[in-house]
Amino acid sequence: MKILVTAKRVTDPEMKIKIKSDGSGIELSSMKFKVNPFDEIAIEEALRIKEAMGGEVVIVSICNEDAQLEIRSGLAMGGDRGILVMTEEDPDSDAVARILVKLVEDEKPDIVLMGKQAVDIDDNQSAQILAEYLGWGQACFASKIEIQESKARVHREVDGGTEVVEIDLPGIISTDLRLNEPRYAKLPDILKAKKKEIKQINVSELGVDITPKVVIKNFTEPPQRQAGRIVEDVAELVTALKEEAKII
Amino acid sequence: MASICIVAEHQKGKLKKATLNSISFGREAAEKLGAELHLLVIGNGVTGIADELKSFGATKIHLADDSGLEHYTAETWGYVTAEVAMACDAKIVGMSAGTTGKDLMPRVAAKLEAGMASGIISFDGECFTREMWAGNAVATVEVQTSIKVVTIQGTAFDAAEPSGGDTPVEPVSVSLPDTRTRFIEMHETISDRPDLTEANVVISGGRGMKSGENFTLLEDFADIFGAAVGATRAAVDAGWVSNDLQVGQTGKIVAPELYLAIGLSGAMQHTAGMKNSKVIVAINKDEEAPIFNVADFGLVGDLFKIMPELTEAIKKEKS
Numbered sequence A: 001m002k003i004l005v006t007a008k009r010v011t012d013p014e015m016k017i018k019i020k021s022d023g024s025g026i027e028l029s030s031m032k033f034k035v036n037p038f039d040e041i042a043i044e045e046a047l048r049i050k051e052a053m054g055g056e057v058v059i060v061s062i063c064n065e066d067a068q069l070e071i072r073s074g075l076a077m078g079g080d081r082g083i084l085v086m087t088e089e090d091p092d093s094d095a096v097a098r099i100l101v102k103l104v105e106d107e108k109p110d111i112v113l114m115g116k117q118a119v120d121i122d123d124n125q126s127a128q129i130l131a132e133y134l135g136w137g138q139a140c141f142a143s144k145i146e147i148q149e150s151k152a153r154v155h156r157e158v159d160g161g162t163e164v165v166e167i168d169l170p171g172i173i174s175t176d177l178r179l180n181e182p183r184y185a186k187l188p189d190i191l192k193a194k195k196k197e198i199k200q201i202n203v204s205e206l207g208v209d210i211t212p213k214v215v216i217k218n219f220t221e222p223p224q225r226q227a228g229r230i231v232e233d234v235a236e237l238v239t240a241l242k243e244e245a246k247i248i
Numbered sequence B: 001m002a003s004i005c006i007v008a009e010h011q012k013g014k015l016k017k018a019t020l021n022s023i024s025f026g027r028e029a030a031e032k033l034g035a036e037l038h039l040l041v042i043g044n045g046v047t048g049i050a051d052e053l054k055s056f057g058a059t060k061i062h063l064a065d066d067s068g069l070e071h072y073t074a075e076t077w078g079y080v081t082a083e084v085a086m087a088c089d090a091k092i093v094g095m096s097a098g099t100t101g102k103d104l105m106p107r108v109a110a111k112l113e114a115g116m117a118s119g120i121i122s123f124d125g126e127c128f129t130r131e132m133w134a135g136n137a138v139a140t141v142e143v144q145t146s147i148k149v150v151t152i153q154g155t156a157f158d159a160a161e162p163s164g165g166d167t168p169v170e171p172v173s174v175s176l177p178d179t180r181t182r183f184i185e186m187h188e189t190i191s192d193r194p195d196l197t198e199a200n201v202v203i204s205g206g207r208g209m210k211s212g213e214n215f216t217l218l219e220d221f222a223d224i225f226g227a228a229v230g231a232t233r234a235a236v237d238a239g240w241v242s243n244d245l246q247v248g249q250t251g252k253i254v255a256p257e258l259y260l261a262i263g264l265s266g267a268m269q270h271t272a273g274m275k276n277s278k279v280i281v282a283i284n285k286d287e288e289a290p291i292f293n294v295a296d297f298g299l300v301g302d303l304f305k306i307m308p309e310l311t312e313a314i315k316k317e318k319s
Helices: A037-053 A065-077 A093-105 A126-134 A187-193 A233-245 B017-033 B048-054 B072-088 B099-111 B213-225 B231-236 B303-318
Strands: A001-007 A009-011 A033-035 A056-061 A081-086 A113-114 A137-148 A153-159 A161-168 A171-175 A198-202 A214-220 A229-231 B003-007 B035-044 B060-065 B090-095 B115-123 B127-134 B137-143 B146-154 B169-171 B181-188 B202-205 B230-231 B258-262 B279-284 B297-300
Touching: A001 A037, A001 A093, A001 B090, A009 A065, A009 A081, A009 B279, A033 A065, A033 B231, A037 A065, A037 A113, A037 A137, A037 B213, A056 A065, A056 A093, A065 A081, A065 A187, A065 A198, A081 A093, A093 A126, A093 B099, A113 A126, A126 A137, A126 A171, A126 B072, A126 B099, A126 B169, A137 A161, A137 B072, A137 B181, A153 A171, A153 A187, A153 B099, A214 B115, A229 A233, A233 B279, A233 B297, A233 B303, B003 B017, B017 B035, B017 B090, B017 B115, B017 B146, B017 B231, B035 B048, B035 B072, B048 B060, B048 B169, B060 B072, B072 B090, B072 B099, B099 B115, B099 B297, B115 B137, B115 B303, B137 B146, B181 B297, B213 B230, B213 B303, B230 B231, B279 B303
Parallel strands: A001 A056, A001 A113, A056 A081, A081 A198, A113 A171, A137 A171, A229 B297, B003 B035, B003 B090, B035 B060, B060 B169, B090 B146, B115 B146, B202 B230, B202 B258, B258 B279, B279 B297
Antiparallel strands: A009 A033, A137 A153, A153 A161, A161 B181, A214 B137, B115 B127, B127 B137
């Protein structure tokens, strides 16, 4: 199995972001970055499939040069090689899918594995768009994946339970939280990863139009909730719910 | 005439309440753009759902009722949605931001070569707003294509009330494409409780619950109100409760009248999914827990002592 897996560079989800005072963007200078946690799960799953069946895991990121780090961290987990598509602008989800179409045409993977959403812009779109552009099946929000020759049987986390679907390969799978627990890279593997190949391609070389279809005009702070008060005991809470909140 | 096309969400033969929130958005958008409101019902044996939607003042209900549409797949439903959207000159195609909408609408957008905004919370006739970074930023986004595709965050729009009228239902004739996806089976979560996104009262537990069995403490409370039970990512990851109970950035977004946060610290990932609840009550033994910063009423203490006491006290109050 040849698996193409994405590793988006995102702001550390444990850190609180700050919106620039003019609302034009997010203050990134003081932020730490890491691989999108959902992509990390995708990388782990790709490695498990490779370990069980053989094959190759290619880690892709679309960003500026900084995303070398995120690809490297996927290579340290066990990925075979990386591709960094270089762009100075942030492509929207549709442009990401169009770039990935080109890479899929070149690499001809059996599976594209992606996180279901990036925890920065929370779009949850690229995998589905890519599936449509390629005319492939999609199995999104995966919590279990079983590969059976030219098919994948995927358990999907959906409202109301878990849905099991089967997709033909090649196909697209997006990962949900319960699929696996990503491994920590061991020191020798981190060192080994430094020698692995990362091919850098400028987005202009791919001949893809990355004009965004969706443009972010500005950011504002969400309305802040006023902290309420601490009540002493259950009796006071019940009274508050009755008399102040008028809920019981 | 131009239209706003809203795809109905339904489950097990029942209309999901989130569809009514989406209809509210649809009405508002139709008015702002001087467009008609069209509804689309897809499935097998779903005439009843189309009938249920007749009194919501839409111009037309498109009904794609076909045995090949019994089980949702993005390929078949996406095909139907894109066909209908083009036929009714849709300017905006939208669906509630449940797992079906999230899976389907990007595929529809790609078919229509349209841009898409996920989980919108407002529309001013030109731009949408939506949350990013786990609800820590509200972005104003402009979709620059002539057709715009959206999923709609139900908590941001009131459920539409019937406005009378008798919308005509028009069958959609489809010849479905071959697909590369097959439905195998559904493992349903068996529960008598209301859907998290539809309940007036939600009680959620986190790491502090310590086990799945202990969730009965929350169930007992939920029984009084007919409430839904939710959970944090930590509780779901630990396997204590099923995955569709997760409230938060990557789970469900809820805004009930009353939200009780029990034994959960209030990580950003979680508060993103509940911070718009009307009244929030937090019970946690750690007085420093960030959940107290968003709670209207906080009670510091041992949930295993407090919960049974609270359930009894409320029972008494209600009887």
